[in-house]
Amino acid sequence: MTRGDRQKLFMGLLFISPWIIGFILFLAYPIAASLYYSLCHYSVLAEPVYVGMENYTSLLHDSVFKVALVNTLIYAAMALPINMLMALGLAVLMHRPIPGRGIFRTMFFLPSLVPLVAMAILWSWLLNTEYGLVNYLLSLVNVPPVDWLGSTQWSKVSMVFPTTWGVGGMIVIYLASLQEVPLHLYEAARLDGARFWRQFWHVTLPLISPVVYFNLIITIIQLLQVFIIPYIMTKGGPARSTLFFVQYVYDTAFRFLRMGYASAMAWILFLVILGLTLIATWATAKRIYYSAE
């Protein structure tokens, strides 16, 4: 490396140093510290005491941890297909040359700009048993009122509704990718007699498959980290039916002040997300087509 190269390297590092410093201070160090604390008893005020794998083995016998994990997986299993299909379906519809397309695009994107706290409060009222709009609409078709937030049967389902409001971001990504699909492929398909569904299945979907995969992974991660909506709407109740993983981590860390135990939980969540991401990658590997390949 010449003196000039070294100088360029130094200048480059200098320019990205704010990011490097931020990354080390606010990401790398906390990640490393949480890994160490997950092997300790640590209550913030006293020095951490190393206990090896005790926190991890205790989690195996923690029934509330299991409840939180199962709740989160059930919620994600409900919300994932709904969000994915809804976002893709709406994007395909709004990609077609329909009148007022721009207005529709704006309308579907706007809810994703609503702060989560406001969204949670709004949905609390929409799902109100007595005066909520959802139950009112159901009453028009003679469906008896549903206790969305107060019953253990419906509370998790209630948490899915607000997430469907947040698919605007995903729709925008789909729209961008749909616009990249070459028109001549559709023309060729039409000449071969393919109608809408066959065009979608054999042309559109394969060509936007990398974007579907991206949205799938991002949605899995977001759903498994759900926190604000249930924390505000139900605080984990009734009877822990909406106690999700991240809320249990939060309670354990900042209310029970068991930082070591909470750190172990956070690492378990990381492994769960990593595992599901790998499964999703493996399951979709043969169905994703990159144009460069």
Added chain:
Amino acid sequence: MLAGKTLRCLNFFRPSKDLSIFLLSMALVFLTGCNPSTNEDRVHLTYWEKWTGFEFEAMQKVVDQFNETQDDIFVDLLSTSQIERKIIVSIAGGNPPDVAGIFSEFVPVLVQMNALYPLDGYLEQAGIDGEKDFINSYWKVCNYEGYTWALPTTGAALAFHYNKKTFGESINGLSFPPKTLDELDAYAEILDATDHDRIVNATFLPSEPDWWPFVWPLFFGGELWNGKDKITLTSDKVVKAYEWVASYSERLGVERVQAFRGGFGDLFASPQNLFLSGKLCSELQGNWMQTFVEKYAPDLEYGVAPMPTDTEDLYGTSLVECDIIFIPKGSKHPDEAFEFIQYVTGQDGIEAFTTGLRSINPRNVRSEEFIQNHPNDNMEFFDSLAMSDKARANPRIPLWYEMLDEMKAVFDKIWLHKGEPYEVLKEAEERLQERLDRDLRTWDRVKDVRKVEWDEFVETTRQGAHPL
């Protein structure tokens, strides 16, 4: 040539000029933004309180009065949410407030975390006999592990509140207000009103409000733990209490009662509150209710009485709570902080504050002026509850948050009939016992070291020496 040189010099120096402006701006920010205090020589105390709204204003008045009387100390009051958590973080960060106020149930939690300074030495030095000065039930919660950690600033007690229009007289010869839960149940059988599948009026709901899911065993003479090392959720009286809770949702129907509750959202301070709107004839509430009645339902006529109990000998039992003031560990001015605490919890300070809050004066003695001017119409009654031998505090357990969460889940499961009361309580008991055992093991390892540290602090302050 010279002009060109001068121009180059000017260009060269321009960045320095910008830098000077930047540095000057930063200096101004530091001078004006980071140090808003005046040039007074007084010691500034930072005081964190959980209060907001009119409660904060009441405390601000007391603080202002103190500041006016002082040449040496100036107190800056700051309203802080989730204060019990932020105190811990601030202590860990080495920058806690000098003095702070929280709810009394957090004393054991904070003591076991070594987050407070003991006040025993200060109290002795100041000649304060807390046992004599304060109502016993409030004094007890300020003490833990043989030390005094805080002093009460205001008190509260829970009582049976009833709507005089819908539930205001004796029916079928039952005593009024009801003294036993059997009588309350009998009233409920008569007064609960339904229309098809909807509840129109309910007499009483153990789920309203849902702030004290752990409270019901008190009215059966039960305890959630033995005060030392054993969780007692499966004791007969506790199980009986939650069977009684289940009987209410069973009689009214889980779905109907949930729809009745859910219809009004989770709103306490609102005209839609079940009790304030007249839909619920009675509920367990605290002495603060008058403020909310006046604000949201000024036409509501209500009365107060002790909560009915399982047996008549328990009648008069009440859950008492108090707000306390303490010195967090790491306070930079503990001596001055105690001087302020002494003022706030002294006769004048406490009477000014509890008058502003319409709450119970935690001191044993009340001035004539205080009695005459106190704005709470039922203060004499609430005083009697707090001073009674039957006054009971929240469980003084270092696992308070865990216990609260566990009891909330227990209540929900039983209320929604998701399990038999005994089974649900047994599961919760096992979980809490495991956590308590773990906590006690940790505490046994460190308590001797802690006590040496606390004894030193007490001894230093007892002699009037500066502890830091």
